[in-house]
Amino acid sequence: MTDTLIPVTTRKDWSSDQEVRWCPGCGDYSILAAVQLLMPELGIRREDTVFVSGIGCAARMPYYMNTYGMHTIHGRAPAIATGLALARPDLHVFVVSGDGDALSIGGNHLIHALRRNVNITILLFNNQIYGLTKGQYSPTSETGKVTKSTPFGSLDTPFNPVSVAIGAEATFVARTHDMDRRHMMETIRRAYEHRGASLVEIYQNCNVFNDGAFEGITGKQVRDDMLIPLRHGEPLRFGAQGERGVVIDPQRGACLVDVADVGEGALLVHDETRDDPSVAFMLSRLARGPFEPTPVGVFRDVVRPDYGDGVERQIAGARRDRGPGDLASLLRSGSTWEVG
Amino acid sequence: MTDTLIPVTTRKDWSSDQEVRWCPGCGDYSILAAVQLLMPELGIRREDTVFVSGIGCAARMPYYMNTYGMHTIHGRAPAIATGLALARPDLHVFVVSGDGDALSIGGNHLIHALRRNVNITILLFNNQIYGLTKGQYSPTSETGKVTKSTPFGSLDTPFNPVSVAIGAEATFVARTHDMDRRHMMETIRRAYEHRGASLVEIYQNCNVFNDGAFEGITGKQVRDDMLIPLRHGEPLRFGAQGERGVVIDPQRGACLVDVADVGEGALLVHDETRDDPSVAFMLSRLARGPFEPTPVGVFRDVVRPDYGDGVERQIAGARRDRGPGDLASLLRSGSTWEVG
Amino acid sequence: MSGTGHVEGDAVTDTTHRPRAAEVVDRVIIRFAGDSGDGMQLTGDRFTTSSALHGNDLATLPDFPAEIRAPAGTLAGVSAFQVHISDHEITTPGDAPNVLVAMNPAALRSQVGRLATGATIVINTDAFDDRSLAKAGYARDPRGDGSLDAYTVYEVPMTSLTRGAVEPLGVKPRDAERSKNFFALGLISWMYTRPVAPTLEWIQRRFVARPAVAEANAVAFKAGHAFGETAELFAHPVEVQPASLPPGTYTNINGNTALAWGLVAASQLSGRPLFLGSYPITPASDILHELSKHKNFGVRTLQAEDEIAGIGAALGAAYGGNLGVTTTSGPGMALKAETMGLAVNLELPLLIIDIQRGGPSTGLPTKTEQADLLMALYGRHGEAPMPVLAARSPSHCFEVAIEAARIALTWRTPVIVLSDGYLANGTEPWRLPDVDALPDLSVTFATEPNHVGDDGEPSFWPYRRDPETLARDWALPGTPGLMHRIGGLEKEDGSGNISYDPANHELMVRLRARKVAGIAAAIPPVEVQGDVDDADLLVVGWGSTWGAIDGAVDRVRRGGHRVAHVHLTHLNPFPANLGEVLHRYPRVMVPELNLGQLSHQLRAEYLVDARSVSRVRGLPFTASELEQAIIDHLKDNA
């Protein structure tokens, strides 16, 4: 990445020439738009940007970005992106994944990438279904989900991606949704700006296999009452008149209250930077699914050494102490003898 | 499993004829002893009990139990045990795993087994090192760990197995250690009695590659001050005279206090059964590693439908509604025609 | 005909006609093509069923894109369904279609190249506006530029006719258009004199939840039928008489359903509950879907977190005495390799089913290929031999599932079954077997100690073997007194205890190999078809190429050449007489949808100069290209 001035770009500059192949009406379109609109604002170059994805509908996104891109294999994008980010600290590495890709087959790579805090920005398109394989339930589908593979209803409890990430030592965790472009852009921008691994869960509508999954909270008319905006430094309030709020009950966790009942002062003031992830975790438990008031925005954003920086530090240190490697002397580093 | 009386057994009955092949002094010996001593108390038959393990020193344990056993492949024991437990609800299925086996290569199977709540009892021998492969750091090793594979010190933040499990929707999570046989037996008994998936993290000393990793909290002389016993229904106190305790600070999470300062009433009363895992998660964050006062015992024990029960229910329901399957009519279930 | 009866007085025509006399032909190949959203698969499927009910022999080939719904009107979005109906036995969905139904320009452009010369094309003219033409990449309207002169083209404004027909029902125009595929179905049903009533009843059943939709589709169907009847465009309907198939009860079945039913059958025949551990993947997912419906058979299905967990759970269930099965396609097969190796070592029965698709890597997920054979044979570390079987036709998947279970349960071994995308989705009429005539697969388990130690103590040795089959003794958890441990480390012959002894390792490696090789004695010898005694060429095939090879061999033999055909179901071990058969003929040719994997095996095992004929296009062979290949081969090597 050279240091000369970053050229001014527009959405068009960040759009590839490939025709977009999602179903008409798919929420992926609005996420793509938000990302393409955000990019020009980040002050980075297209050639220094790489989108890495696994497999799934969501994972097709890199083809539509006029950047470098890798459409890899199912579930492995975080691992592949980890190698790329470590090998090339000069690049901006984004990972695009679905709920099956990131949390079913790819769950282990995801939690390890978060734990390691490699400098990658992970966008998790959560439509609570397997789209590309035509509609089986996913690890985020609600219990009792009837799908092709569960005609009698699914039996397992879904993951809460935010809780999983916080339990896995993530340093940045956020949530947004495909119905609010501004919020998506702002949230993804924050994730990009975070040094280390960041995870953004994006509620996304699959209008073919799981239509309306999030309508109950993201719909224009219900949004005010069903989405709890997380704003750093502000008391947690929501509702059309901000009449409702969040308090912490030491014995039970986070609870919803009428501000009138408890008074503004009693409300939890949101702090993204708490080193202890407990409160962020509590907030992730406020909603058991997209049918209760649900927090959106940045749950957690803390500073912890980025894995890649550590790698570079160790290399620099070794070079300082031992000088750049010399092959001939490496070969002689064991005990040697001469044959005349 | 027949219903006739369960014969009275002793440790010897549960010990196989195979000679134990761990290093002299390994903590695995005391865990094995605790399990072999507990078994006769559980009122189950040896032939109805199966120990399934992956690969690692810990994973050798099934060979030493006079039960059915499967020593499988690295990281996959939870998945294999899931199939066995679903196929054979009449069996008691235990999983034995190490910190690398369960949290490195096997992390995904572990969190999905917990989420699904299959009826298996998972014993995670955490020695914070890869023993069998002679001492590389593991996902639970402290940051900066110098090992064969990290001569300049490891760079990643370790997993907290209890936090990971709670973040993954586990219904039973506990911790114990290899220096306290009674506590191990009691904790594993509770895990066994839990219907659904249960995880017990067992701090285990690898005296060859990571000797003394837990000495700072499990050593006889420090134990009182460094271990916080979790007792359901009781305020959280520890210290020789119970002079220290745990309170919840709504803005920060769980904190340690001198009981004298806050008064007994202010202490958090431990409740394993809270449906909301937030408080259990908070407790899991009290110690950042085995060098601070660390909670041991049952963090969480809640009732949630066991996946296997659901499977049996669906089968029974289908049989009730459609009668037992009839092959001939299955073949005729599509549109058919006769050729005379 | 009831269909036409209803149609009289219909909006599309004011005059009534008598049904015209039908021309009789022996076979026809029809291809329906449209947008992914146009419901072509459903249309083709229904036409197939009514042809089946009419008694034709038939074969089908669905052909759809990997995207769920690529943008409307684009070439990428075209979804097609080909059906071959005939009055005699046929084995393939046919080479070049005689009829193309093109619902839009993209469908026409992408499909016209395949058509037989002089084929009939039915075009939905309403879809041929400039935008759609441009989207399909047409510079000029093909209807005007002479590019279709070689064909008989019928232009039908299907969309507007459908709208006209259903609007009286008060259906909104947008929804109305949705029924246009049923108009097309009605039209083609008239052209090929398919009965109308069954389809109308089927429409009611299928859309019972949405009566309005059901009615619209029914009306559109009738309108299409009436249009054929009344519009002067079409000379006359065409009749394909029922084929004289062996007597019995038939159903039209695809490979994935046949495989799923075969697994249920194997479970019933063995008394082992069926456990499927699987992770969705095209084109295997439908087996998971089908089996998850049959809980009343005691079938347990687990949608696992990944392919490794899928086979792992199946292996755990197998240890518990279930019939453990895992289903997948190439990428998933690769992931299961390590666990297959464990199953080889544990010597437990397990079925691994690979519905092959275009590779390598993600490749062509919805296309067919046979390129996983060598992976099935060798894709594990160490010496880890496994039996491998392959199905030759959709209905054959049923038998192969049962045969695979027989081998797995008898020899206590994991078994790989190879199918592919073509068999998985293709259909054919299947004469239902007599379930009572199916083989007994029941297993006997150890219930008593099978060994006495030096100390005189009786004990159970999990690796004591049946002297004949070399299958090990199998004791289920829950059996008193037989507690034992098994694992992936090398184990001592007999006792199964961990052993690092060099001689024991050599013994065990060879025992496992001999056990699998020994299965050859218990499988049917290969049967040679065609010119058994005096063929100049032996064509050896495996799996889904059977239909095309069979058709091609027929044709060249009718052309006067002497050719024989052997088709393999058992790929490891090979049937005992294969070597002798191969050396019986002067030339051996091996057509495969890969770069020559079976021919590689035959050359290595039998030192026979097997020549590979390979195509790797994601499509099945056509009989005619194979006919040509055989003729060329005979020429070149004359």
Place this chain on the structure above:
Amino acid sequence: MSGTGHVEGDAVTDTTHRPRAAEVVDRVIIRFAGDSGDGMQLTGDRFTTSSALHGNDLATLPDFPAEIRAPAGTLAGVSAFQVHISDHEITTPGDAPNVLVAMNPAALRSQVGRLATGATIVINTDAFDDRSLAKAGYARDPRGDGSLDAYTVYEVPMTSLTRGAVEPLGVKPRDAERSKNFFALGLISWMYTRPVAPTLEWIQRRFVARPAVAEANAVAFKAGHAFGETAELFAHPVEVQPASLPPGTYTNINGNTALAWGLVAASQLSGRPLFLGSYPITPASDILHELSKHKNFGVRTLQAEDEIAGIGAALGAAYGGNLGVTTTSGPGMALKAETMGLAVNLELPLLIIDIQRGGPSTGLPTKTEQADLLMALYGRHGEAPMPVLAARSPSHCFEVAIEAARIALTWRTPVIVLSDGYLANGTEPWRLPDVDALPDLSVTFATEPNHVGDDGEPSFWPYRRDPETLARDWALPGTPGLMHRIGGLEKEDGSGNISYDPANHELMVRLRARKVAGIAAAIPPVEVQGDVDDADLLVVGWGSTWGAIDGAVDRVRRGGHRVAHVHLTHLNPFPANLGEVLHRYPRVMVPELNLGQLSHQLRAEYLVDARSVSRVRGLPFTASELEQAIIDHLKDNA
């Protein structure tokens, strides 16, 4: 001698002697055996180094159990180290040891069977109490029952002598005993007249952190040496003169270290930073350990969460322009299959290194085997060809790493390197190469558009190929104007855009195959050793069997037989002249540590009746068993 000098007046003896004259022999095979805790690997290793410094040619074979430390005194716990030293060039660690150092009964019982007739056995009598005898499974004390009559047995109370020697230093008895392996080392060093000073210095360096331990070990070493010198038991010391090796600087190296260094060299020669993504597994872990030390070479090592992440990270790094490498053994190889398929499709350089061990499944983790060859060739779904190389000796691993990198970078392809547990841990003297003479591996990347579209716009086509090598153009992220996307779906020739076109798929499948096959033109032809012109038998080998085959062929030729030897490094593609060479000789024999995997390949590719000689015991071939096999083969087929 300084060593003995110090010893005068030592507790173990009151009389002094002159060094006795040494008998000179041309070669000797010594095997150190004891408990896992006894430090036999360290002892053998040090004896090897001083022999190397002395100028002998040598080869070693460590042999230890899978358990970290099985219970003391049991057969399972025995750890052994064999070293073969000679005054002429040798290629194997030797067949039957001439000397066994047995630190306890288990060591004696487990090893005595391997000894050469008339071999010398040095026994630590202190360890022969009844409990230890019982633990080892001895009913009677073998020293009394005549079972050792065929050998020259020396009974030395090593433990007590060591204790006696070090206790004066104030070391506790328990710790004192820990030094007994140094007593044994001193004793054997005297018997074989190894210089003493270097070892004493090495002890100081090695235990610099624990001076007390250093001193105890030094004293024990000297005591052992003095014991040999003074005790009357031993006739006289034995001398093995330096070998006349080609002039140069030598170091004693094992295969894993050579491989690691070769990777560092390849990185330097190509200017591509080295990235290793790996997950620990025996016997490959030491490569990770070694590379993680060399950060000053800019080496990045990631201990990944599993093998899939290991190769995934390496592939990501390769996309970024690093030299991506992953190292593993059988079970990990199986897990990497899917990602290898992706790398084949992406056409990116990547090195996959498999240190083979005993299989299948977990198998024999610490033993050697060659049974992963066919998996390396075929263990991926779809047609996914990859070059495969194998190293023939510990030091050869260095060259092979460089050659693998050359192929990967030049042809933009993943490459598999096969080594095994024997090469990984075995050592040999290595004449250091002149680093300036190593090949230049620098890569040229695309920096400009390489295509002009119909619209006249210049653009970058990632799948435009070099007409000669068929390698695709490679543009690194960060290159302005060349942004492009690649992935695992089939892609259009040239542009790399997703394509489901049948003809394009066939083209791409064949292009990928031709690219890999074409490498044959750029690798050295096979060289035939031995009776090139008139051999009655050609022995074809690959990988670590080179030493044993070479030794065996030597012997039979000295015995008057006419035999030739070809040893393969390139297993895919094969060298261009291999077919011609194979058909040049009347018989072809292929010895392998598997069930005949290379012979299978040769038969399939060249229709040559290659006969397999296979052993699967987790041990390397001995030259003598191969000598016998060759002679038998010549007889049977005379």
